[in-house]
Amino acid sequence: MIKGKAIQQNPAKPxxxxxxxxxxxxxxxIGLPLLALIIKTASSGSLLNVLFSSTTLQAIKLSIxxxxxxxxxxVIIGTPVAxxxxxSDSKILKILDIFIELPIILPPIVxxxxxxxxxxxxxxxGGTLEQLGITIPFTTxxxxxxxxxxxxxxxxxxxxxxxxxxDKDLEDLSRTLGKxxxxxxxxxxxxxxxxxLTTGIALSWARSLSEFGATLMFAGNxxxxxxxxxxxxxxxxETDLNTALNLSLVLLMISVIILLGIHFLSSKxxxxxx
Amino acid sequence: xxxxxxxxxKRYIGYMVLIIFMINISGLSCSQSDHEKxxxxxxxxxxxxxxxxxxxxxxxxxxxxxxxxxxxxxxGSQKLMTQISHGAKSDIYAxxxxxxxxxxxxxxLVHSDPIFxxxxxxxxxxxxRRIGEIQQLNDLAKPNIKIVLxxxxxxxxxxxxxxxxxxxxxxxISINNFENLIYxxxxxxxxxxxxxxxxxxxxxxDVGIVYASDAKLxxxxxxxxxxxxxxxxxxxxxxxxxxxxxxSNLTDNFLSFLQTEPAREILRQHGFETE
Numbered sequence: 001m002i003k004g005k006a007i008q009q010n011p012a013k014p015x016x017x018x019x020x021x022x023x024x025x026x027x028x029x030i031g032l033p034l035l036a037l038i039i040k041t042a043s044s045g046s047l048l049n050v051l052f053s054s055t056t057l058q059a060i061k062l063s064i065x066x067x068x069x070x071x072x073x074x075v076i077i078g079t080p081v082a083x084x085x086x087x088s089d090s091k092i093l094k095i096l097d098i099f100i101e102l103p104i105i106l107p108p109i110v111x112x113x114x115x116x117x118x119x120x121x122x123x124x125x126g127g128t129l130e131q132l133g134i135t136i137p138f139t140t141x142x143x144x145x146x147x148x149x150x151x152x153x154x155x156x157x158x159x160x161x162x163x164x165x166x167d168k169d170l171e172d173l174s175r176t177l178g179k180x181x182x183x184x185x186x187x188x189x190x191x192x193x194x195x196x197l198t199t200g201i202a203l204s205w206a207r208s209l210s211e212f213g214a215t216l217m218f219a220g221n222x223x224x225x226x227x228x229x230x231x232x233x234x235x236x237x238e239t240d241l242n243t244a245l246n247l248s249l250v251l252l253m254i255s256v257i258i259l260l261g262i263h264f265l266s267s268k269x270x271x272x273x274x
Numbered sequence: 275x276x277x278x279x280x281x282x283x284k285r286y287i288g289y290m291v292l293i294i295f296m297i298n299i300s301g302l303s304c305s306q307s308d309h310e311k312x313x314x315x316x317x318x319x320x321x322x323x324x325x326x327x328x329x330x331x332x333x334x335x336x337x338x339x340x341x342x343x344x345x346x347x348x349x350g351s352q353k354l355m356t357q358i359s360h361g362a363k364s365d366i367y368a369x370x371x372x373x374x375x376x377x378x379x380x381x382x383l384v385h386s387d388p389i390f391x392x393x394x395x396x397x398x399x400x401x402x403r404r405i406g407e408i409q410q411l412n413d414l415a416k417p418n419i420k421i422v423l424x425x426x427x428x429x430x431x432x433x434x435x436x437x438x439x440x441x442x443x444x445x446x447i448s449i450n451n452f453e454n455l456i457y458x459x460x461x462x463x464x465x466x467x468x469x470x471x472x473x474x475x476x477x478x479x480d481v482g483i484v485y486a487s488d489a490k491l492x493x494x495x496x497x498x499x500x501x502x503x504x505x506x507x508x509x510x511x512x513x514x515x516x517x518x519x520x521x522s523n524l525t526d527n528f529l530s531f532l533q534t535e536p537a538r539e540i541l542r543q544h545g546f547e548t549e
Contacts, residue, residue, distance in 0.1 A: 116476070116478065120476060120477075120478050121477050121478055122476055122477040122478070135420075137461075137478045138420065138422075138461035138462050138478065138479070216465075219462075220422070220461060220462025220463075220464065220473070221425065221462050221463050221464060221465065222460070222461060222462050222463060223463075225461075226462065234465065235425055235427070235463075235465070237353075237356055238350070238352040238353055238356055238425070238427040238428070238465070239352075239427040
């Protein structure tokens with residue numbers, strides 16, 4: 001028995017060392033640039049001055065407002081879409097389920113070109129919209145369009161998986177007890193899938209905040225109107241590195257907060273489950 | 275048992291050897307290709323407005339020096355400057371404004387004195403959809419006109435602002451007012467002149483301020499028309515090229531080639547002036 005154990009342990013040892021080496025290399029590779037960002041920003045000594053400059057504040061404000069509007073629209077439209085797909089046997093919806101994730105894979109610049117061809121003033125739908133007095137390119141609406149296009153699939157995917165994972169009998173039970181579908185959805189389905197939904201919201205929100213390619217192509221670059229934080233970083237890289245560093249740091253901090261939030265939610269969820 | 279341990283140790287050693295081997299290979303291949311590159315590869319960073327003439331000029335340069343391969347990176351002059359100052363490998367930098375080269379000179383990255391090789395006037399292009407509505411410079415202040423400019427960090431963006439100030443000076447409306455009216459119509463500040471061209475040609479914007487050389491391009495002529503800018507108020511962009519450290523015979527050859535008549539002829543064909 002003891003010998004047997006020794007055999008099992010020994011082979012594990014070398015791979016431990018190798019594993020540690022690989023992990024160190026990887027952590028260094030990812031960690032160094034992020035650490036460099038923090039160190040360089042701190043050593044620039046302009047942290048607060050730059051952060052509270054009007055241009056930077058406008059970019060931060062615009063990013064937060066547009067991404068919040070986007071996420072609200074995504075939840076309102078995405079939740080029923082995800083629910084219906086998860087509860088349906090329809091072949092068409094199964095195909096839709098595959099393609100709904102396409103924007104995750106699609107390069108954002110392609111999304112931008114595609115949106116310009118659809119909603120641009122010369123676009124398929126944009127021409128008609130313009131006759132009605134609605135112009136989308138170069139407006140804050142275009143920023144929101146781009147964000148929804150690229151980030152909705154993250155929420156829908158997460159929501160659809162959560163809806164699919166819960167015990168359908170619980171919903172049926174609630175219905176047999178005479179509760180309305182609406183009541184069942186709010187009091188049974190939503191609480192049971194809360195973690196999945198909020199994780200989806202967090203991922204989707206993070207993607208909205210980081211949206212760059214589609215926005216640049218479709219919405220343009222205008223301070224206070226379409227210049228979100230990533231576009232602000234692009235513009236600042238060519239004029240003032242400190243501004244670019246500070247905006248990058250803000251996005252890094254938001255990302256860390258979102259990441260920890262997701263982790264907190266899922267660990268809380270697993271505790272309540274146990 | 276010992277066999278088993280040995281077997282695993284062997285595998286472990288195998289991994290290590292593999293990793294070391296890979297590191298060596300990548301190291302070798304890097305240094306080797308770098309060496310080759312420096313001998314017969316010429317990397318040019320050129321302002322986006324130079325795209326068409328430079329592609330042609332580099333082709334005739336390669337015809338003259340068949341063993342040399344010219345690679346060109348086109349972007350806004352400012353973006354290229356940022357890339358070079360952050361260590362991007364470049365042999366020659368051609369900017370639409372001398373100020374970027376001066377910044378690089380201050381950083382000690384420029385090897386030769388910058389040479390002037392071309393100038394370019396500004397043009398106001400209007401998408402054909404607005405024919406009849408936008409006919410003269412004063413019309414830029416009308417409501418419901420979408421103007422796209424390049425960001426002021428890009429040379430064409432700074433030149434555009436000068437031009438707008440000049441237009442305002444000659445307009446009947448009070449200067450500040452006129453400038454404000456125009457800037458209110460600006461919907462985006464793009465990162466290069468080519469983005470301004472693209473958005474005006476597509477009709478997403480009505481008016482774009484670009485270089486005369488851009489306004490002459492076939493696909494631009496097809497979808498846009500020009501508003502005449504009087505010579506007295508037009509702004510002239512001056513193009514300079516310089517070799518970036520470390521310089522070689524190759525870079526000197528290209529810079530001299532740039533000043534030869536065939537190269538100047540190509541530039542003129544594309545709407546640049548070479549005097």
